[in-house]
Amino acid sequence: METFKGLSIVIEHNAGVIDSVRLLKSRSGISDPLLEDVNNGLKQAFAKPVQPTKTTVEIGNLGEQQVLSYLQKISQTSDLEVFDRSSEAGHGDISVSYKDINICIEVKNYKCALPQAQLDKYHKSLALDEYQSGIIICMQQGYAKGANIRTPIDIKYHQNKPSVYLSCVDLQLLYPIIEIIRTMIQSNENTQEHRDINELIQRIEIFKEKLGDLKTLVEAQKKITSKLEKSIADMCLI
Numbered sequence: 001m002e003t004f005k006g007l008s009i010v011i012e013h014n015a016g017v018i019d020s021v022r023l024l025k026s027r028s029g030i031s032d033p034l035l036e037d038v039n040n041g042l043k044q045a046f047a048k049p050v051q052p053t054k055t056t057v058e059i060g061n062l063g064e065q066q067v068l069s070y071l072q073k074i075s076q077t078s079d080l081e082v083f084d085r086s087s088e089a090g091h092g093d094i095s096v097s098y099k100d101i102n103i104c105i106e107v108k109n110y111k112c113a114l115p116q117a118q119l120d121k122y123h124k125s126l127a128l129d130e131y132q133s134g135i136i137i138c139m140q141q142g143y144a145k146g147a148n149i150r151t152p153i154d155i156k157y158h159q160n161k162p163s164v165y166l167s168c169v170d171l172q173l174l175y176p177i178i179e180i181i182r183t184m185i186q187s188n189e190n191t192q193e194h195r196d197i198n199e200l201i202q203r204i205e206i207f208k209e210k211l212g213d214l215k216t217l218v219e220a221q222k223k224i225t226s227k228l229e230k231s232i233a234d235m236c237l238i
Helices: 032-045 056-075 116-126 171-191 197-236
Strands: 008-014 017-024 080-084 094-098 101-108 133-138 153-158 161-167
Touching: 017 032, 056 080, 056 094, 056 101, 056 171, 094 171, 101 116, 101 171, 116 133, 116 161, 133 171, 153 171, 161 171
Parallel strands: 101 133, 133 161
Antiparallel strands: 008 017, 080 094, 094 101, 153 161
């Protein structure tokens, strides 16, 4: 057994957290191969653990669990009933019953735009007789350009059923969106006609434009009134 003395050791750290440890060549007489073996051992001993890469399925499940957890929390103080359907083929990831309607919910956690095939899969689940409506949520990205879906929120009718398309939105919007869906279904049942959501959006835009014109007129009137009041005040001083 051979002992070496007078070795030099270098420790690199950041705020007390060790990044690396290695020996330096010195007059100790330690050979280069042995020095290399020692430094490789030290490198492995102090190497930071590598986080395992999540598979696509694991990433998707994480998104589903986030949505499921939030809806279950909401259900504790509302009329919402939540069901995990991820183990049932063709039923979507989650379904909710809200008063008198059933909604299919599909959760996607892709790092790229959602492929059309996945959108078709959601529409197939939505077509089931047990569902009156559906919601598909893209947690990270939006939809493929060919899908013609507005982001971050779009509402369309698919096979006469209200369908909501969400991308990168706060989950707190889910409950009011579910209430909007129920209102849309009730409106359709009362009127027996399906109003195109694009027409509704256009009407909202026209209203906003008219409201802007009205604000401009009000501001102009305020300036005229202010000048008139100043003139009257000046006349009183004469």
